[in-house]
Amino acid sequence: MARAVLGVIGGSGVYDLPGMEDVREERVVSPWGEPSDALRIGRIGQTEVVFLPRHGRGHRMSPSDINYRANIDAMKRAGVTDIVSLSACGSFKEELAPGCFVLVDQFVDRTHKRESSFFGKGCVAHVSMAHPVGPRLQERLLAAGQAEGIDVRKDGTYVCMEGPQFSSLAESVTYKQLGYDVIGMTNMPEAKLAREAEITYATVAMVTDYDCWHPGHAAVDVASVIAVVKANASNAARLVARVARDFPAEHESCPVGSDTALEVAIMTAPEMRDPALMAKLDAVAGRVLSR
Numbered sequence: 661m662a663r664a665v666l667g668v669i670g671g672s673g674v675y676d677l678p679g680m681e682d683v684r685e686e687r688v689v690s691p692w693g694e695p696s697d698a699l700r701i702g703r704i705g706q707t708e709v710v711f712l713p714r715h716g717r718g719h720r721m722s723p724s725d726i727n728y729r730a731n732i733d734a735m736k737r738a739g740v741t742d743i744v745s746l747s748a749c750g751s752f753k754e755e756l757a758p759g760c761f762v763l764v765d766q767f768v769d770r771t772h773k774r775e776s777s778f779f780g781k782g783c784v785a786h787v788s789m790a791h792p793v794g795p796r797l798q799e800r801l802l803a804a805g806q807a808e809g810i811d812v813r814k815d816g817t818y819v820c821m822e823g824p825q826f827s828s829l830a831e832s833v834t835y836k837q838l839g840y841d842v843i844g845m846t847n848m849p850e851a852k853l854a855r856e857a858e859i860t861y862a863t864v865a866m867v868t869d870y871d872c873w874h875p876g877h878a879a880v881d882v883a884s885v886i887a888v889v890k891a892n893a894s895n896a897a898r899l900v901a902r903v904a905r906d907f908p909a910e911h912e913s914c915p916v917g918s919d920t921a922l923e924v925a926i927m928t929a930p931e932m933r934d935p936a937l938m939a940k941l942d943a944v945a946g947r948v949l950s951r
């Protein structure tokens with residue numbers, strides 16, 4: 661079994677991870693392009709932690725401009741086995757009020773301007789996204805949140821929109837009627853790419869607003885999102901720190917197969933694969949391509 665390394669991807673308002681020790685920065689060169697920033701690599705307790713601010717420090721990248729493939733490839737090269745995504749989101753449920761943390765276990769992908777796979781012409785693969793979140797990692801997040809006295813809920817469905825504009829009222833009401841719980845602009849294709857890279861993934865969706873459907877609340881804007889994220893930054897840091905401190909030394913195998921996703925996914929016959937693409941897949945798919 662591989663040594664467990666915990667990756668943390670910080671979203672809006674989360675550009676650093678307090679509590680890390682022995683921190684060094686590493687600019688990973690990826691064949692998929694530039695990651696959003698240098699990786700910050702350190703430890704919390706005995707666990708190695710790798711932090712990446714998704715939008716870059718200073719929030720330089722919009723959701724559509726983030727190079728999600730480079731980010732996930734960089735995490736894989738750094739040995740990350742499990743990723744916790746910290747993400748701001750809007751809520752479609754009265755009871756999921758700003759300030760609460762929703763552990764997402766399903767995603768709906770409405771993005772349309774992003775590279776969403778490492779595979780394609782020259783090496784075709786189809787991984788399962790039936791269960792996109794690692795249940796054990798999610799259990800750890802729930803237990804850590806409860807131990808820290810944070811308002812954490814389970815079983816959230818996150819719809820990912822392209823943005824960067826927020827939703828219209830008609831869109832917001834439609835998503836609410838469809839039963840989705842929260843909305844953001846970033847977790848797709850991030851979760852898909854983590855699955856292709858055989859990295860276990862879980863999202864902590866930090867509710868910052870009621871989007872624009874709620875008659876009793878003003879429509880979401882950046883100021884309200886950032887105000888809530890700032891107020892919740894210490895909760896997020898405590899949650900991650902506790903998960904890291906309690907993390908097993910060895911990666912625990914994933915019941916939904918996050919860590920073996922490529923085992924039966926690659927369709928292209930070995931002799932028909934494109935050598936240039938195979939070279940780019942060295943980190944993401946090296947485990948299966950090297951045999």
Ligand SMILES: CSC[C@H]1O[C@H](OP(=O)(O)O)[C@H](O)[C@@H]1O
Nearest residue numbers: 671672723747748844845846885
């Ligand atoms: C600043 S509000 C919109 C912005 O916030 C969320 O980002 P992240 O998921 O990285 O926390 C949302 O997805 C948008 O990118």
Ligand SMILES: Nc1ncnc2[nH]cnc12
Nearest residue numbers: 748749750844845871880
């Ligand atoms: N209402 C919302 N829609 C999309 N992304 C968000 N991030 C935070 N709040 C959001």
